[in-house]
Amino acid sequence: xxxxxxxxxxxxxxxxxxxxxxxxxxxxxxxxxxxxxxxxxxxxxxxxxxxxxxxxxxxxxxxxxxxxxxxxxxxxxxxxxxxxxxxxxxxxxxxxxxxxxxxxxxxxxxxxxxxxxxxxxxxxxxxxxxxxxxxxxxxxxxxxxxxxxxxxxxxxxxxxxxxxxxxxxxxxxxxxxxxxxxxxxxxxxxxxxxxxxxxxxxxxxxxxxxxxxxxxxxxxxxxxxxxxxxxxxxxxxxxxxxxxxxxxxxxxxxxxxxxxxxxxxxxxxxxxxxxxxxxxxxxxxxxxxxxxxxxxxxxxxxxxxxxxxxxxxxxxxxxxxxxxxxxxxxxxxxxxxxxxxxxxxxxxxxxxxxxxxxxxxxxxxxxxxxxxxxxxxxxxxxxxxxxxxx
Amino acid sequence: xxxxxxxxxxxxxxxxxxxxxxxxxxxxxxxxxxxxxxxxxxxxxxxxxxxxxxxxxxxxxxxxxxxxxxxxxxxxxxxxxxxxxxxxxxxxxxxxxxxxxxxxxxxxxxxxxx
Numbered sequence: 237x238x239x240x241x242x243x244x245x246x247x248x249x250x251x252x253x254x255x256x257x258x259x260x261x262x263x264x265x266x267x268x269x270x271x272x273x274x275x276x277x278x279x280x281x282x283x284x285x286x287x288x289x290x291x292x293x294x295x296x297x298x299x300x301x302x303x304x305x306x307x308x309x310x311x312x313x314x315x316x317x318x319x320x321x322x323x324x325x326x327x328x329x330x331x332x333x334x335x336x337x338x339x340x341x342x343x344x345x346x347x348x349x350x351x352x353x354x355x356x357x358x359x360x361x362x363x364x365x366x367x368x369x370x371x372x373x374x375x376x377x378x379x380x381x382x383x384x385x386x387x388x389x390x391x392x393x394x395x396x397x398x399x400x401x402x403x404x405x406x407x408x409x410x411x412x413x414x415x416x417x418x419x420x421x422x423x424x425x426x427x428x429x430x431x432x433x434x435x436x437x438x439x440x441x442x443x444x445x446x447x448x449x450x451x452x453x454x455x456x457x458x459x460x461x462x463x464x465x466x467x468x469x470x471x472x473x474x475x476x477x478x479x480x481x482x483x484x485x486x487x488x489x490x491x492x493x494x495x496x497x498x499x500x501x502x503x504x505x506x507x508x509x510x511x512x513x514x515x516x517x518x519x520x521x522x523x524x525x526x527x528x529x530x531x532x533x534x535x536x537x538x539x540x541x542x543x544x545x546x547x548x549x550x551x552x553x554x555x556x557x558x559x560x561x562x563x564x565x566x567x568x569x570x571x572x573x574x575x576x577x578x579x580x581x582x583x584x585x586x587x588x589x590x591x592x593x594x595x596x597x598x599x600x601x602x603x604x605x606x607x608x609x610x611x612x613x614x615x616x617x618x619x620x621x622x623x624x625x626x
Numbered sequence: 627x628x629x630x631x632x633x634x635x636x637x638x639x640x641x642x643x644x645x646x647x648x649x650x651x652x653x654x655x656x657x658x659x660x661x662x663x664x665x666x667x668x669x670x671x672x673x674x675x676x677x678x679x680x681x682x683x684x685x686x687x688x689x690x691x692x693x694x695x696x697x698x699x700x701x702x703x704x705x706x707x708x709x710x711x712x713x714x715x716x717x718x719x720x721x722x723x724x725x726x727x728x729x730x731x732x733x734x735x736x737x738x739x740x
Contacts, residue, residue, distance in 0.1 A: 342714055389737045390628045392713035400715070 238267065239439065242358025245287050247330035250393055252292060253299075254316035255309070256337070257383045260355065262295035263287065269294070292317075309387075331356065332447045333393045339408045340391045347382045348411050349418075354379055356443070357415075357436050367418065367433050405448065409457050409513065412440045416461045434465055452504040456514030459500035463520035466493035478618035481523060494524045515541040531560035548574045552582055555589075564592040580609035584619060591626055600626045629668060629710050629738040630717040632724060634731055636704030638676065653727040661709060661720060670707030704731070708738075 242263060249259035266287045280286040296317065302310035338351040350368070353359045359367075365375035385391065396404040419433025441458040448454045470484035501521040504514050519537045522530055538554035551574055559567035568589045576582035587602035603623035607616055641647060661667035679694030695702055707724070711717040714735070721733045 340714075342718070388739075389735075390711075390713040390717070392715050394715075396715060397719065 239358040239436070241284050241287055242267070243331055243334070243356035243443070244284060245291055246355050247334040248288050249291055249295065250334055250337075251330050252317050253295060253313040254393070255313050256334075256355065256386055256393075258295055258299070258313050259291075260383075262291040262298075265294045266291035329395075331443065333395060335408055335444075335447070336396055336404060337386065337391055337393050339404070339411045340386075341404075341407055342389060342391055343382055343385065345411075345414070347378055348407075349414055350375060350378055351382050352411050352440070353415065353436065356440060359436065363432075405451060405453070408444065409453060412437050412444060413457060413461070413513075415440070416464075431468070434461070434468070437461060438465060452507045452509050453511040453513045455500050455504040456511060456517045459497045459504065459517035460513055460520060462493045462497035462500070463517060463524055466490040466497065466524065472614055476614050476617060477621060478614045480618075482529075486527075489524070497521060498524060510540065510544070512541060512545045515544065529560075531557055535561050548576050549579070552576060552579075552585060556585060559589060559592070564589045568593065578609065580606045580615070580619075582606075583609065584622075587622065587626070596626050627710050627712060628717075629708055629740060630714075631734075631736045631738060632670075632707045632709060632717075632721055633703055633734040633736065634705045634707075634724070634728060635701045635734065636731055637701050650727060654724070657720075657723045657727055658707070660723070661707070666709045666711055666716075666720060668708040668710050670705070672705035673703060676702040 245263045245266070246256075246259050249262050250256055253259055253262075269290055270283075270287060274280075296314070299310040299314050299317075303314055335352065335356060338355050339348045343351065346368075350364050353364050353367075354361065361376050361379060362372055365372040368375070370378075395401070416434050416437030419431065419435070419437060438458070438461050441454070441461050444451075444454040445458050466489050467481070467484060469490070470486070470488040471479055473479055497517065498521045501514070501517045505518060515537050519534055519541075522534050522537070535554070535557040538550070538557050542550050542554055552571065555567040555570045555574075558570060568586070571582070571586055571589060574582065583602045583606035587599045587606060590596075590599035590602060600623050603619050603626060607619040607623065610616060610619070642650065658667060658670065676695035679696070681692045681694045681696045683690050683692070709717060709720055711720070714737075717735050717737075721735045725731070725733045
């Protein structure tokens with residue numbers, strides 16, 4: 237209840253008062269009041285409506301007190317609230333506006349992620365700080381600065397101009413996928429899967445699909461996250477070491493998530509407006525099919541993805557499929573031409589191809605290089621084991 | 627409405643050839659005219675090179691006048707425009723137009739307090 241309602245309430249209050257910080261404080265007050273009152277009075281018939289009304293009344297009380305001290309910000313917010321219609325409709329539109337504000341390109345990427353988790357995800361500053369391994373005061377300061385910039389620079393609460401929309405939608409999807417990846421394969425720290433972040437990203441992904449029903453990439457992103465998340469239980473062994481896809485115990489894959497993800501892939505591909513998230517989801521959908529894996533189809537999907545997103549990282553992943561279809565020698569030629577020297581996965585994949593070509597000394601060196609380039613403990617253990625076995 | 631300062635940062639050193647510069651100035655004037663027609667333009671100017679500037683600074687009771695520029699560095703303010711816009715998205719819409727004309731110069735968009 238809390239996380240889902242938090243985003244809605246902050247979105248409505250932001251519309252009413254025209255200020256993110258006032259909205260956030262008011263919603264926090266209202267949730268605190270709910271914790272205090274509901275055990276006595278029982279949960280009201282419309283908890284969301286109760287939260288919003290309580291938050292609004294508390295904010296107005298507080299602003300009136302500050303108004304007496306001639307606080308300019310309070311005056312502006314009160315004036316804004318008087319000009320706004322009373323009804324609490326189109327909450328979805330308001331959440332979408334808030335999402336575009338939190339993911340505005342004028343904010344630094346790590347700030348967009350933190351703000352989205354705070355405002356729409358309802359995570360506390362403490363939780364966000366812990367998730368990103370940043371001291372709490374640092375994260376608190378980051379959020380305060382972001383809110384100050386939004387107010388001072390006039391970052392608007394609205395759906396972007398038509399001309400900016402495709403780029404801004406991509407920006408929002410990227411923030412949600414970044415949150416998922418931080419949860420799925422934490423870039424540092426001791427657990428490979430941080431379920432809470434991944435689950436929050438999936439929840440936000442569902443909100444995005446609701447908010448942007450005509451955007452197949454939003455559906456593609458949700459499908460991609462569901463399919464990746466379906467393998468979370470099978471991705472690490474008892475010692476916390478990474479298990480490769482082909483070595484995973486398929487019985488431990490979550491079949492409900494796979495079914496949902498594969499259905500979504502079919503649904504969005506039918507629209508025939510493929511994009512990078514849809515194609516990555518389709519690749520994951522093929523991987524989720526019963527064995528043997530259809531590598532030819534995966535390679536075709538990667539070929540398509542590479543035309544839409546011609547980056548070395550995509551080319552690297554494509555090379556893995558190429559190795560299955562045309563053999564490790566062809567794949568190694570492709571990989572060696574990529575400029576990804578600082579990316580651990582580049583060296584890990586090179587090492588695997590070299591192993592299959594029986595070039596063991598080079599393979600061992602490549603595993604060791606990969607090992608030094610990742611901070612994730614599960615990946616480190618996996619790479620150490622591979623280097624030792626080569 | 628907020629007033630935004632659009633600062634154009636320019637690397638020190640030689641300026642483009644006259645024929646290149648003329649085309650840029652023509653396009654820039656066209657964007658400025660568009661700003662005026664839309665009612666967002668407040669004020670703007672291109673500046674002489676930083677070597678022409680003079681710094682005035684008080685220290686204790688004395689006011690010292692020295693040869694400029696004040697900030698060290700390889701880039702300096704080359705010109706600016708003040709616009710009045712509804713919000714940052716509207717200001718960025720105009721900044722993008724200026725940036726396209728002045729490619730590859732960076733435009734810094736900064737809100738004013740008033």
